[in-house]
Amino acid sequence: MRRLCLRQNxxxxxxxxxxxxxxxxMHDIYTGERTSAKYLADxxxxxPDRLDIYFNNNLLILTDFLATVYPVVVQLVGxxxxxxxxxxxxxxxPQPSGDLQKCGADMSAFLATFEPxxxxxxxxxxxxxxxxxxxxxxxxxxxxxxxxxxxxxxxSGQDFALTLHPSAQLLTFEYNAADIxxxxxxxxxxxxxxxxxxxxxxxxxxNGAHEVIFKHLSxxxxxxxxxxxxxxxxTEAMNNVANAVQNDVQMATFQQDFAALVAADVLTQVQ
Amino acid sequence: MTSNPxxxxxxxxxxxxxxxxxxxxxxxxxxAQRSPVGFLEAHSENYFGGGKNRAQIRExxxxxxxxxxxxxxxxxxxxxxxxxxLRQIAxxxxxxxxxxxxxxxxWSGYSHSHxxxxxxIPFTNESLDVFAQHVNDFQDAVGRQILVENPSNYLAFADxxxxxxxxxxxxxxxxxxxxxxxxxxxxxxxxxxGYNPEDYIDNIRTDAVKQFHLAGYEVKPQxxxxxxxLDTHGLPVYPEVWKLYKRAxxxxxxxxxxxxxxxDIPALNVLEAEAAKADVIxxxxxxxxxxxxxxxxxxxxxxxxx
Numbered sequence: 001m002r003r004l005c006l007r008q009n010x011x012x013x014x015x016x017x018x019x020x021x022x023x024x025x026m027h028d029i030y031t032g033e034r035t036s037a038k039y040l041a042d043x044x045x046x047x048p049d050r051l052d053i054y055f056n057n058n059l060l061i062l063t064d065f066l067a068t069v070y071p072v073v074v075q076l077v078g079x080x081x082x083x084x085x086x087x088x089x090x091x092x093x094p095q096p097s098g099d100l101q102k103c104g105a106d107m108s109a110f111l112a113t114f115e116p117x118x119x120x121x122x123x124x125x126x127x128x129x130x131x132x133x134x135x136x137x138x139x140x141x142x143x144x145x146x147x148x149x150x151x152x153x154x155x156s157g158q159d160f161a162l163t164l165h166p167s168a169q170l171l172t173f174e175y176n177a178a179d180i181x182x183x184x185x186x187x188x189x190x191x192x193x194x195x196x197x198x199x200x201x202x203x204x205x206x207n208g209a210h211e212v213i214f215k216h217l218s219x220x221x222x223x224x225x226x227x228x229x230x231x232x233x234x235t236e237a238m239n240n241v242a243n244a245v246q247n248d249v250q251m252a253t254f255q256q257d258f259a260a261l262v263a264a265d266v267l268t269q270v271q
Numbered sequence: 272m273t274s275n276p277x278x279x280x281x282x283x284x285x286x287x288x289x290x291x292x293x294x295x296x297x298x299x300x301x302x303a304q305r306s307p308v309g310f311l312e313a314h315s316e317n318y319f320g321g322g323k324n325r326a327q328i329r330e331x332x333x334x335x336x337x338x339x340x341x342x343x344x345x346x347x348x349x350x351x352x353x354x355x356x357l358r359q360i361a362x363x364x365x366x367x368x369x370x371x372x373x374x375x376x377x378w379s380g381y382s383h384s385h386x387x388x389x390x391x392i393p394f395t396n397e398s399l400d401v402f403a404q405h406v407n408d409f410q411d412a413v414g415r416q417i418l419v420e421n422p423s424n425y426l427a428f429a430d431x432x433x434x435x436x437x438x439x440x441x442x443x444x445x446x447x448x449x450x451x452x453x454x455x456x457x458x459x460x461x462x463x464x465g466y467n468p469e470d471y472i473d474n475i476r477t478d479a480v481k482q483f484h485l486a487g488y489e490v491k492p493q494x495x496x497x498x499x500x501l502d503t504h505g506l507p508v509y510p511e512v513w514k515l516y517k518r519a520x521x522x523x524x525x526x527x528x529x530x531x532x533x534x535d536i537p538a539l540n541v542l543e544a545e546a547a548k549a550d551v552i553x554x555x556x557x558x559x560x561x562x563x564x565x566x567x568x569x570x571x572x573x574x575x576x577x
Contacts, residue, residue, distance in 0.1 A: 098343025
């Protein structure tokens with residue numbers, strides 16, 4: 001009787017999978033280790049020292065990119081310390097997608113706990129504002145709701161919902177971050193600035209002229225915008241404000257603020 | 272020898288003049304006054320969002336022939352394409368109707384980590400299957416043929432089934448994609464990996480090359496006495512690369528050509544001058560090779576993959 005002999009291709013057994021190679025190389029690029037060296041050619045083109053080219057490129061390109069997203073943080077801490085921040089940030093917060101513009105989202109949270117930066121307690125707030133600014137410039141387009149459309153909707157007898165434009169972000173700060181940011185936009189003018197601990201809400205958004213605006217928000221605007229963001233119908237969002245105001249003056253102020261929000265193109269209609 | 276057969280008989284669109292990469296410092300100037308360059312190549316990912324960037328690429332596309340060149344889709348990744356990334360390129364392509372849509376013979380993302388770089392793939396049968404599937408997915412998403420560009424490599428893997436040129440030729444066979452031949456990358460990789468750049472050109476099939484890239488590299492001496500060529504796109508095109516370019520023109524015929532410049536970006540007129548230099552070489556090559564006048568494509572014909 002002929003025996004069945006199972007033969008394995010010895011080369012196939014040794015061949016790593018594409019996933020093995022990519023997992024190891026990606027690990028090495030973010031850590032500087034050389035776990036992928038075993039997959040490289042055994043000639044000069046497989047010299048493991050060349051892994052450093054990819055490691056250095058990654059660090060350099062991501063650091064340069066983060067410096068463009070966080071220019072005021074760079075001004076506040078200096079270019080060298082910013083590089084130190086990036087050397088620690090990048091390995092734990094790798095670029096999350098093939099779209100480089102998504103890289104850096106966690107900088108504010110990182111700076112809040114990064115020990116060497118604790119002598120600048122406001123840095124986390126500045127990073128939060130700069131990330132919001134960057135997101136506002138690159139967010140998707142959407143048609144803002146106009147006064148004419150609002151008038152039409154209000155007169156239709158049916159309820160409707162508004163939400164924030166994709167560029168609009170509702171944020172809270174502990175320090176006067178917008179003041180610090182503005183003071184660093186024109187360094188040829190010397191500005192005296194007092195650091196203030198002042199909890200407040202700010203809307204960061206892109207207007208119809210592609211300009212990023214910062215708008216300090218009253219508690220009633222926050223109430224209204226939060227309701228819109230959560231999916232409330234327009235009537236419910238307005239009722240939230242109506243129940244919170246204490247007199248006609250406050251209501252009149254809110255109505256002016258609401259008109260300013262519409263004029264700034266920060267609201268869209270939920271279709 | 273005739274002109275690049277892929278372009279013969281197609282409607283004239285200006286691609287007989289070489290193009291340049293669209294870079295942020297030049298955008299306002301390019302909109303304010305029509306540059307003499309033949310076309311502009313935009314990095315797809317730079318225009319994923321809305322706002323001023325998106326408005327400007329629409330304006331640019333009204334004024335110039337535009338190509339879309341991706342750097343982040345990671346066609347060679349082992350764990351599947353990012354469908355959102357793919358959708359964004361397809362939406363952008365539909366909006367600005369580019370002449371070509373291209374990407375690289377590389378990968379740049381695995382699991383939840385990505386790099387702003389173009390990483391080498393091992394030229395194995397498994398890689399070819401993965402890459403071909405992703406090229407097919409890409410072509411389906413954009414509804415047209417895509418071009419795949421040869422990268423600059425600094426490393427080579429062990430246990431390969433193909434050379435890079437054989438891999439590219441097989442990819443064309445499996446998917447019907449076109450090729451974007453980066454002449455600078457050939458010079459860079461040939462030096463770094465130790466092969467003959469002229470052989471590389473001679474081994475690429477002639478029926479798929481639809482565009483050339485030209486750029487400058489930098490030479491970085493290594494501790495072991497060797498030199499690594501770094502694909503920095505920060506200098507004029509090297510004489511060695513112009514020489515290879517002439518060889519490529521002879522093999523593939525007159526082909527749309529683009530000057531890339533990404534670091535230490537100079538004034539627009541410097542790039543225009545490099546593009547004009549490429550044009551002179553193209554016309555000389557036509558004269559030497561007895562080519563018929565170049566008749567470029569208004570748009571490459573869409574091809575369905577096998």
